[in-house]
Amino acid sequence: MTSEDFPAPPPGCPAHGSGQRIPMYTAEFAADPQAYFDYMRHHGSTAPVELAPGVEATLVTDYAAALDLLQNPGDFRKDPRRWRDLNEGRISPDSPVLPLLGPRPTCMFTDGAEHLRLRQAVTESFARVDSHRLSVNVDRIAHYLLAQFSTRGSADLLNDYAKQLPLFVFNELFGCPAEIGDRVMFGVSGIFDGINAERANEVLIQAVAELVALKRSRPGDDVTSWLMQHPAKLDDAEMIHQLVLLIGAGAEPLRNLIANTVHLLLTNDRYAQNGLLEDALDETLWHNPPISNYAPHYPARDMEFAGGKLSAGDLVLVGFQAANAASARAAGGQTSNRAHLAWSAGPHACPSKEPARLITLAAIEHLFNELPDVELAVPEESLTWRPGPFNRALAQLPARFTPTTPRRSVQPQPTRTEQEAAADATASNKERGGLWSSFLKWVRA
Numbered sequence: 073m074t075s076e077d078f079p080a081p082p083p084g085c086p087a088h089g090s091g092q093r094i095p096m097y098t099a100e101f102a103a104d105p106q107a108y109f110d111y112m113r114h115h116g117s118t119a120p121v122e123l124a125p126g127v128e129a130t131l132v133t134d135y136a137a138a139l140d141l142l143q144n145p146g147d148f149r150k151d152p153r154r155w156r157d158l159n160e161g162r163i164s165p166d167s168p169v170l171p172l173l174g175p176r177p178t179c180m181f182t183d184g185a186e187h188l189r190l191r192q193a194v195t196e197s198f199a200r201v202d203s204h205r206l207s208v209n210v211d212r213i214a215h216y217l218l219a220q221f222s223t224r225g226s227a228d229l230l231n232d233y234a235k236q237l238p239l240f241v242f243n244e245l246f247g248c249p250a251e252i253g254d255r256v257m258f259g260v261s262g263i264f265d266g267i268n269a270e271r272a273n274e275v276l277i278q279a280v281a282e283l284v285a286l287k288r289s290r291p292g293d294d295v296t297s298w299l300m301q302h303p304a305k306l307d308d309a310e311m312i313h314q315l316v317l318l319i320g321a322g323a324e325p326l327r328n329l330i331a332n333t334v335h336l337l338l339t340n341d342r343y344a345q346n347g348l349l350e351d352a353l354d355e356t357l358w359h360n361p362p363i364s365n366y367a368p369h370y371p372a373r374d375m376e377f378a379g380g381k382l383s384a385g386d387l388v389l390v391g392f393q394a395a396n397a398a399s400a401r402a403a404g405g406q407t408s409n410r411a412h413l414a415w416s417a418g419p420h421a422c423p424s425k426e427p428a429r430l431i432t433l434a435a436i437e438h439l440f441n442e443l444p445d446v447e448l449a450v451p452e453e454s455l456t457w458r459p460g461p462f463n464r465a466l467a468q469l470p471a472r473f474t475p476t477t478p479r480r481s482v483q484p485q486p487t488r489t490e491q492e493a494a495a496d497a498t499a500s501n502k503e504r505g506g507l508w509s510s511f512l513k514w515v516r517a
Contacts, residue, residue, distance in 0.1 A: 093122040096131075096365065096461035097168075103457060105364065105464070109133055109394035117378035118388075123461040124169045128157065129387040130380075131365060135399035135413070137378035138390045142418035147372055148388065149183050150420060151175070154370040156385030171263075171273075172462060173368055173387070177310060178317045180420065187419070193304040194314060195423045200298050201245065203430060210431050213240040214438035216511055222442060225475035226449060228468050229439070230331045235261070236507070237435050238326035242319050243508050247294030248283060253508030255279035256319065264324050276316060284311045322424070328362030328465045329353075329432050334439065335469060336360070339452050349433055354409040358400060361414035364393035364464040390416070393464060446473040 094112060095101065101108050112119035117134035132138045141148050152175040157163050163170060175181060179190035217236055221227040239260055243253040256279045262272025283296060285308075291297035295318075300311060333356045337343050343352040367390040371382045382388065392413045399411070415422040422428070440446065448455075449470040458465040 093120045093128055095122045097122070097124050097459060099456075099459045101461075102459045105393060106397060109391065109397060112391075112394065113398070116380060118380050121389075121461075123173075123389075124167055127163060127167055127169055127387075129368075129389050130382065131389050131391045131394070132378065133391045133394035133398060134378060135395040135402070138392075138395040138413055139417055140378070141369060141388065141390060142367060142413075142416060142420070145183065145419055147375060148369040149372050150181055150187070150369060151183050152181055152368065152370070154372075154385050155387055156370075156383070157387065159385070169461065172366075176313055176317065178313050179423075180317055180321070189304045190306075190310070190314065191419070191423065193299055193302040193306060194318065197295050197298040197302060198424045198427065201295065201427055203427075206241075206245075206427060206430060207434055209244050210237070210241060210434040211438055212515065213237055213244070213511070214435050215442075216240075216514055218439065218442045219478070222473075222476040223478050226470070226472045229334055229446075229471045230327075230466050230469040233439065234331040234334065234435075234469070235327045237330065238323045238431065240508065240511060241326075241431055242322055245294065246283065246296045246315065246319065247287065247292045248508065249286070250509040250512050252279050252283050252286070253512075254506055256283075257507050260320055260323050263320065264327075276320075277312065280312050280315045280319070281308070283315070284308055322428075324463065324465075325362040326428060326431060328463055329356065329428070330435050331466050331469055332356045332360045332362060332464065333432065333436055335455070335466060337436070337440070338446070338448050338471070349436055351409070353429065353432060353436075354412070357414035358396050358412045359393070360464050361392050361396065361412070362464060363414070363462060365389055365391045366462050367392075367416050367420065392416070442476065443471075443473040446471050448472075 094108060096108070112121075112131065112133050117137040118130050118132050121129050121131045123129050132141055152158065152173060155163075155173070158174070177186075177190075179187055179194050182190060214233075214237060217233050217240070221232050227233065239257045243256060248256055255275050259272045259274075259276025259279060263276065284300070287294075287296045287300055288308075291300065296311075296315065299306065299314060306314065333349075333353050336352050336356055337349075340352075342348070343355070369388045369390075371377070371384050371386055371388065373384050375382050390413065396412045396414070415425045449472040455469070456467045458467050
């Protein structure tokens with residue numbers, strides 16, 4: 073292969089011809105990641121990338137190589153305490169990616185027997201979730217959220233619906249009472265939206281700690297109590313870390329999966345006209361997965377991998393979106409609907425993909441049943457994607473529709489603009505903003 077065979081560098085990419093790593097945190101990357109992935113492939117099955125200023129990694133862009141890594145816990149470990157750059161002080165303590173990469177005693181960041189113990193506690197607790205009960209809860213929450221804007225004739229389907237629904241569902245699943253649930257929602261939203269994130273993280277951890285203390289004294293019929301009662305016997309610190317992981321790592325991907333699938337349904341006539349929700353969901357998981365680059369691993373030793381060399385302690389990530397695209401291209405577009413890597417694979421694959429599919433499909437079906445003529449309110453090309461190396465996430469999804477007739481009084485939530493304006497000045501009041509409390513009052517009315 074000559075340089076003429078290489079794809080052109082994507083717009084704004086400073087790496088071309090410079091020997092620099094390829095940045096994955098820019099607005100240009102978010103706008104057209106496939107152009108970057110095409111360019112990365114001239115490196116082979118892996119590419120040198122930069123996740124944030126000064127944070128270097130290797131990204132696996134080939135499907136077979138990604139499966140090899142994900143299914144090989146002997147050579148590739150998950151514990152970030154192996155991360156050489158972190159241990160040698162090259163990662164700034166305030167790096168924006170450190171919260172999602174740093175060491176935590178959870179099933180996501182442990183290996184061997186400790187991983188198995190924590191993983192079994194999580195998977196077996198989620199296995200107790202009744203799918204019918206979950207579906208009923210999603211329908212009730214969807215109706216509540218839609219009732220807040222359906223009479224207006226317009227909405228931001230990301231921030232008014234897709235973002236909120238997973239948080240409500242998780243509050244229900246984990247048995248959060250009103251005041252704790254309000255603070256959980258404030259904490260998760262603030263962390264992922266970057267609005268007073270440090271305070272939001274403190275609020276989330278404190279709220280989860282109070283939930284753990286509550287369930288120790290008064291267990292219920294919920295995932296928190298089941299996790300606590302599991303034979304793994306998680307202590308309070310382990311409970312807090314697993315719950316923060318499950319709520320945070322669940323809410324953000326679900327928010328993006330719902331929004332990205334709705335985006336496809338609103339912009340692709342094939343899916344919109346035929347109502348092929350399951351096909352649209354799988355298409356989204358193939359080409360716009362909610363977590364597009366993640367699964368951090370660390371080689372246990374110096375090795376050759378996928379035609380290149382890795383050193384022990386290197387940070388290696390899987391490009392789920394890139395690997396999916398490479399597989400689809402190799403198969404001429406004829407791929408099995410469920411063979412994508414959006415749920416990851418191997419011993420650290422998503423432990424709750426079936427509940428996630430159920431929640432997503434129920435949420436979207438309810439949306440289109442309630443608002444059958446919903447359509448984008450802006451040209452598709454004007455939509456923007458949130459910058460960041462890990463998520464495939466829209467910034468907004470403005471839509472319009474025929475206003476509905478109000479059927480039941482619902483206390484309106486503050487709009488997105490009001491939330492942003494009040495975030496710093498009234499953080500303590502916002503923590504008690506009552507989003508979950510309002511829903512519980514509505515349910516009991």
